[in-house]
Amino acid sequence: MNILIHAPTSKEGGGKYIIENVFKNIAYEISTNFFAIIPSKLIKIIPDTHVNIIKIPSVYEKWWSAPIYYNLILKRIIKKYKIDCIWNFGDVIVPCFYNQLYYFDWAFLVYDESYLWKNVSSKIRFKRKIKIRQIEKNIKEIRYCIVQTDNMFVRLSDKYKVNNIIKIPTPVLLPEYNFRIQLKLLLESSGIKFLFISTFASHKNHFILLKLASLIKNQNLSYKIFLTLDSNDAASFLDEIKLGGLSDVIINLGVLERGEVASAIKQCDYLIIPSLLESYGIVFYEGMKFEKLILTSDMDFARDACGESALYFDPFVEDSIMDKMKEAVNLPEAVKKYMLVQGLKRLKSIPDWPQFINEFINITQIND
Secondary structure (H helix, E strand, C coil): CEEEEECCCCCCHHHHHHHHHHHHHCCCCCCCEEEEECCHHHHCCCCCCCCEECCCCHHHHCHHHHHHHHHHHHHHHHHHCCCCEEEECCCCCCCCCCCEEEECCCHHHCCCCHHHHCCCCHHHHHHHHHHHHHHHHHHHHCCEEEECCHHHHHHHHHHHCCCCEEECCCCCCCCCCCCCCCCHHHHCCCCEEEEECCCCCHHHCCCHHHHHHHHHHHCCCCEEEEECCCCCCCHHHHHHHHHCCCCCCEEECCCCCHHHHHHHHHHCCEEEECCCCCCCCHHHHHHHHCCCEEEEECCHHHHHHHHHHEEEECCCCHHHHHHHHHHHHCCCHHHHHHHHHHHHHHHHCCCCHHHHHHHHHHHHCCCC
16 A cells, blocks of 8 residues: 655644654554655654655645645646555645545634634635635545544534544653753742743734733732743734833743753743634643643633643633632642642543554554
């Protein structure tokens, strides 16, 4: 069997993380030939394996080239290499190819809530709509759609009435703590420290923190909120912090290296995650590993991930967030310990990478 690992746009973030680990853990299969289409920048850093890399011009990694790539270039590749099955980690479904396992990790498809479309640029709005249209057109024309959570399983099946969905949680390769790595800004800060690990995007809901920080100042509380934002991506938001005189409450650590993530979590007292949407939410599991109490949005994706291991607030109301911060600080030790144990139990239920890949292989070999 010839299997194509299709991930032409997985150049950063969660997509890059998944492809790197698939390559590290994929075992040699006597009866299977593996091929892969991955971003050009990843070819240089992935481990040398028995997977055959199919190189394509980098222009086809751009979203606007998708019509030509999917309808012409990819069809030629499938024919040339006699591909029998596609493990599709790409942005959209490969059209006119039934035997594919489409790894679905884009929650915007199944959330129609209007607040997710507010404060979004026309370019992003256009890209989202094009992507939604393409997935909707083809989702019933493939063998299996792989989801990561029960929440995504329910939402996808309810919205599109499809029965070709299988849940396979993504393994979480969590950072290891190195006591030699200490973040100066955290060391120098006093008070109770809340950490929000996230890039800057509208659905991450950073702007509610401005109102929250004003409350903290008005009540003269010793709470500090630490962020991990790229100063260029979040320039206007960071300016608002300064203009509002909130720099002593909201402190940006900047983008963290992987080794710094564990240290930041260890050096803080709580994780706070006011997101309005998460496809999976690896940061939840990072908090569980390092036994930090999580405060997060009272939404289905968060409850699916955290269960009894988190405190939940209304992410649109700063007073609700404040109430949960105070509750966390004053939580009885026995209750806190119980919640942290629940988090560790949830963490242990997630498969490792060899198990993840074996699931894909087993599904591929199922005879309809």
